[in-house]
Amino acid sequence: MIQRWKTMKTCSTSQLQYEQEAFYFQSLNYKGYWTETDPYSFTISNKGLVMVYNRLQEFFNMIAIDFSSNKINGEIPQVIGDLKGLVSLNLSNNILIGNIPSSLGKLSNLESLDLSLNKLSGKIPQQLTQLTFLEFLNVSFNNLSGAIPQNKQFATFLDNSFEGNKDLCGDQLSHKCLDHARPSFSSPSASDDDD
Numbered sequence: 001m002i003q004r005w006k007t008m009k010t011c012s013t014s015q016l017q018y019e020q021e022a023f024y025f026q027s028l029n030y031k032g033y034w035t036e037t038d039p040y041s042f043t044i045s046n047k048g049l050v051m052v053y054n055r056l057q058e059f060f061n062m063i064a065i066d067f068s069s070n071k072i073n074g075e076i077p078q079v080i081g082d083l084k085g086l087v088s089l090n091l092s093n094n095i096l097i098g099n100i101p102s103s104l105g106k107l108s109n110l111e112s113l114d115l116s117l118n119k120l121s122g123k124i125p126q127q128l129t130q131l132t133f134l135e136f137l138n139v140s141f142n143n144l145s146g147a148i149p150q151n152k153q154f155a156t157f158l159d160n161s162f163e164g165n166k167d168l169c170g171d172q173l174s175h176k177c178l179d180h181a182r183p184s185f186s187s188p189s190a191s192d193d194d195d
Helices: 078-082 102-106 126-130
Strands: 021-026 031-036 042-046 049-053 063-066 073-075 086-090 095-098 112-114 119-122 136-138 143-147 167-169
Touching: 078 102, 102 126
Parallel strands: 063 086, 073 095, 086 112, 095 119, 112 136, 119 143, 143 167
Antiparallel strands: 021 031, 042 049
16 A cells, blocks of 8 residues: 555655645626635644644645554554655554664655654664654654664654663663673673682
């Protein structure tokens, strides 16, 4: 299904098309067409805020997927990384399992990514540090582990973006990562004394 979303695979807003609806009307003295440019109003979670868009034009250049709170289970498909025009992706509050796909690092226009309140596991992919437009990230309350990738972009995210992942460590959290590059000096074990 995702592979059929051709519009979301484009990165150029000039390639996007919006068809206005035209309505025919007739009065006593006049016949004609009236074009409705903003008939839709909708609510979407964007950058951690629930926002109401009253005019479609306000939202037109923002390609978004909001599947939050839908009891979706299974893994996030790698093919979602092909949707290069995507600006906002919200898959929060579902039953998603498995790793965060490294292919999300190809979403070069992504500004908002919410994967919170799922059952995702493994490490946060280093490829996500390539998302230079990312303003909002929330991976809280999953089963993630390992070190939070560090770069200028990730340094802007606060601890609440990562909370509820007991095996996650990083500069943003009170649970700092151990520096494995340094040799450890441990006391000899009992088996060493027996030699």
